[in-house]
Amino acid sequence: DAKTTQPPSMDCAEGRAANLPCNHSTISGNEYVYWYRQIHSQGPQYIIHGLKNNETNEMASLIITEDRKSSTLILPHATLRDTAVYYCIVRVRLASGSRLTFGEGTQLTVNP
């Protein structure tokens, strides 16, 4: 699986958009970009994933650059409960499932 690079920490004001960047310059054509987050003392939680098109769900939006070498996770209206470590992961999507290779992620702190 391709490696990813994320800033170790970011701050965001409550109610504002949080934009979390991720670089994955060695991504292969069959690798997806996944985002998970981990709130303190809980297991990771799936947020969103994409291949090359931008994606949106009830939690977030995922913007993938045209060359697929980087992406941005957008939380449109951050709340205090969005404070967590956010992991950007690239992996092949296998029929039998495949491992998630976590890096150290970005600690997002949403401030009141």
Add this chain to the structure above:
Amino acid sequence: EAEVAQSPRYKITEKSQAVAFWCDPISGHATLYWYRQILGQGPELLVQFQDESVVDDSQLPKDRFSAERLKGVDSTLKIQPAELGDSAMYLCASSIRGGAGTSNEQFFGPGTRLTVL
């Protein structure tokens, strides 16, 4: 909403003792994963099951760790003997049998925090 169950939530043991963790995945999920997370780091896969079969245990320290999923449902992870360096959070996750059109997202349990003294 269906959840992955794990027990115990916390375990304190002395080095050289045996410990076991239990995981009950979401009903109908064929794939089960055990991850280890050391404080300050991201989770690392230890073992992956597809039904009752191990499909990836390349990162499992097999001299002291073992995992089983005998009936393809719940699973047990065992450490014997425990060492100081095994102190970590042990996370279980499950996903549906994948295929075209599925997200194959993994659902994680709350974890078991192990402290080895």
